[in-house]
Amino acid sequence: MARKDTARKEQEYDDIPGTFVFDAERSRKGFGINMFCMSLMKDENRKAFKANEPEYLKRFNLTPQQEEAILKRDYNRMLELGGNIYFTAKLGATDGHSFRHLAAVMTSSTQDDYAAMMLAGGRSADGNRSKTGRKTPSMLVGSAKKASSQKSGAAKSSKAKPGKPKSKTPSKSRSNRG
Numbered sequence: 001m002a003r004k005d006t007a008r009k010e011q012e013y014d015d016i017p018g019t020f021v022f023d024a025e026r027s028r029k030g031f032g033i034n035m036f037c038m039s040l041m042k043d044e045n046r047k048a049f050k051a052n053e054p055e056y057l058k059r060f061n062l063t064p065q066q067e068e069a070i071l072k073r074d075y076n077r078m079l080e081l082g083g084n085i086y087f088t089a090k091l092g093a094t095d096g097h098s099f100r101h102l103a104a105v106m107t108s109s110t111q112d113d114y115a116a117m118m119l120a121g122g123r124s125a126d127g128n129r130s131k132t133g134r135k136t137p138s139m140l141v142g143s144a145k146k147a148s149s150q151k152s153g154a155a156k157s158s159k160a161k162p163g164k165p166k167s168k169t170p171s172k173s174r175s176n177r178g
Contacts, residue, residue, distance in 0.1 A: 030082015032061040036070065037087035040094045049094065075106050 009025060036057065039045045049056040057067050069077035070091065078088050092102040104114040117123060 026082045028082070030066075030078075030084065032063075033066050033070065033078055033081060033083040034087040036060045036062070037083070037090045040090045046094050075102055 040049065053071060057070060066081050069081055075088055079085060089099050089102060100111050100115060104111040107114055
């Protein structure tokens with residue numbers, strides 16, 4: 001049974017070209033897509049899906065737009081409709097495609113061009129920032145640093161113990177880069 005598609009509340013970061021930020025709202029909206037994709041981890045489900053794709057999709061609470069995107073293998077549209085890239089990649093794998101192939105399709109490039117771009121450090125930030133100019137890179141960095149220093153300042157003042165020196169050992173942080 002297909003569910004009704006509801007309008008997504010516009011977010012400040014929605015105007016980044018070619019980017020669909022997977023936030024809490026998009027996660028809720030894409031729950032059916034993501035559960036469908038996760039079901040493909042089991043061989044019997046992959047076989048059932050490949051045997052009759054439209055019928056298999058009826059098991060999930062999908063909108064007509066989500067069903068169409070899945071059947072057309074429109075990965076960018078799936079992301080827009082709430083799919084998570086790591087889950088939707090399972091559909092590509094079911095079709096026998098590598099993640100590199102999917103990324104190339106999604107960026108309208110060849111696999112070799114996509115790989116070369118990533119090995120060279122990824123896509124350029126030029127032209128890939130906010131379309132409206134509401135947030136320039138320096139504003140984003142500045143506001144993030146300010147928020148971080150305000151949070152850490154509040155945390156330090158509430159946790160500091162009188163007469164005990166602070167450790168000068170830098171904390172280890174884990175990069176969020178893949």
